[in-house]
Amino acid sequence: MAESSWSLGRALRGMFVKPTIDETTWEDLETALLTADFGPDITERIVDELREKVERFRTTDPRDLQRMLKETLEEHFAKFDTTLRLTERPAVVLVVGVNGVGKTTTIGKFAKFLQRYGRSVVVGAADTFRAAAVDQLATWAERGGAAIVRPQHEGQDPASVAFQTIDYAKRTGTEIVLVDTAGRLHTKGGLMDELSKIRRVIEKQAPISEVLLVLDATTGQNGVMQAQAFLEHAGVTGLVLTKLDGSAKGGFVLAVQERTGIPVKLLGQGEGIGDLTGFTPHVFAASLVD
Ligand SMILES: Nc1nc2c(ncn2[C@@H]2O[C@H](COP(=O)(O)OP(=O)(O)OP(=O)(O)O)[C@@H](O)[C@H]2O)c(=O)[nH]1
Structure with missing residues (x-):
């Protein structure tokens, strides 16, 4: 690095x-x-x-x-196990986080990352509220070489989009499913209820392999506080830290792991499609000190 x-x-x-x-x-x-x-x-x-x-x-x-x-x-x-668990077929990954942290970009980059390892990927646009957001996700999915399942109409139930995405993966033999979810509250039921419903619907079809919480590293501890509801209720299995190329500080990686008890699994280090890497303690420690 x-x-x-x-x-x-x-x-x-x-x-x-x-x-x-x-x-x-x-x-x-x-x-x-x-x-x-x-x-x-x-x-x-x-x-x-x-x-x-x-x-x-x-x-x-x-x-x-x-x-x-x-x-x-x-x-x-290395006290935390930073390996991604993606052995199920399909392997379903829910991507959660507050708006603006880099969720859409991360999904595109992650698709590309997986594609480099020869995996086929479909993205589910389960943040259905804003049509523009769906279009943006579609652009990033395309850049990342992934298929996309879109809502058929604005405001379609996010859980039904998630359902259709898993269904698509099963029909086509697509190996990895990345489900984008909403970052802010727009339904009466609330964000966490919406997420639980998405989970329930998915789990009827396939186990969820990873729930990745995206955090903007430039916001430090504040960002962790904003994501508290996800940390408490979303069953997060791994963290993705974005914007580590900016003014962010490398020490936040350790601070956030220790504070949340959840391993960092991916690092975003730029705005390009190739700017996402796995988190390898040995490599990261060397890049900090050398
Ligand atoms: N420098 C840098 N910028 C990033 C990185 N990841 C995302 N960004 C930028 O952060 C901004 C927000 O990214 P999005 O992916 O649109 O964020 P989002 O969470 O999907 O936000 P909404 O679309 O509002 O829900 C964009 O301008 C991205 O280019 C990163 O690793 N480094």
Whole structure:
């Protein structure tokens, strides 16, 4: 992974070329982690762990500390199982999240990502309220090489679109189903009721493999608060962090995993169709520190 704007590299570079670890090294490390949005608790824990390791290995070499930092971050990231579970056929993925976080874009990118692994994909436009939103999703589905099942009329019951999408996948042997869902309340019953109904209807036809919650990494902890209802009621199995290419900080990845207890499974790092990757703790830790 190329050095990103959120890499710790720049902040740490001066620190690791010094001849020896001293008190400023620790202060600089703490500042770098806080600046990168690890949050005070995780920052303190990481710094304590590293102090302990440096003492145990009796080293004063900043390059050892750099290696230890990478290992420690990787251990923390890897506490969660970040693998996508897509072995069912069809594998049904519900994509949920507040409007504007990058849900539509993510679905297109995810379709492309899966296509690169040779999987066939259909997208279900179960956010049926705005015709323009459906058209936008259709554009992204096409870019991602996926088929799309659209509502037949504006405001069609989202659950029936989800039903038709699974039905399409079964009839055509399409391997993966990505169901887009609404991000804001537009029915009387409320968003979570709508989601439960979608789930019930889908589960009569096929198990749901993943419920992915899309979060905008630039909104940090606020974004997590806005998504609280989804976290509490939607049975979320994985997080997708978008806009990690912008001003977002890499530490948020760990902070959000620890705060929600849910693994990050995909990272969006740009507006292009190819800008989505899986989350690999080893690769991510290296990209932060090197
Ligand atoms: N820089 C950057 N921009 C992104 C990324 N993902 C999405 N965006 C942008 O964020 C904006 C919102 O993305 P959408 O996919 O339309 O978001 P949505 O959640 O579907 O929003 P609604 O259509 O309002 O429901 C768009 O301008 C995207 O180009 C990303 O990873 N990086």
